[in-house]
Amino acid sequence: MARDIDVNIDELSRFIDVLGNFQRQVGDEFKELEAKWKKCDESWQGESKERFTKEFEETTKTTESALDAGEDAKKWLERFLEIVEEFERN
Structure with missing residues (x-):
């Protein structure tokens, strides 16, 4: 669990992996x-x-839209994870 913010980095990382696998x-x-x-x-x-x-x-069209939204969410989560990890290092 992250020390200063309420995010479990390991769980978030695993979720991002699962989301990526699902998308593919x-x-x-x-x-x-x-x-x-x-x-x-x-x-x-x-x-x-x-x-x-x-x-x-x-x-x-609906499936493509959902896949696009999932890809956007994955990118956002990956960036969020980077920010959290950077925050925890400092």
Whole structure:
């Protein structure tokens, strides 16, 4: 536990690692899903396909937005950790 501020540096560092792993895993899995959808897209026609495509595109935007927010949060937490560690050294 940090001496002068209420932050557990080890826990924060582990959380940042877990968040990074989560970001990579979800990003990679979603890219794979998109690639498989593109293959399916070539063989599936009709109204149900159009409806699903619209919903999938919305899901893609939401997922990308969440991944971007997660990356921003990770960068912020990494910087916060640096500040806390510097504070503790002084």
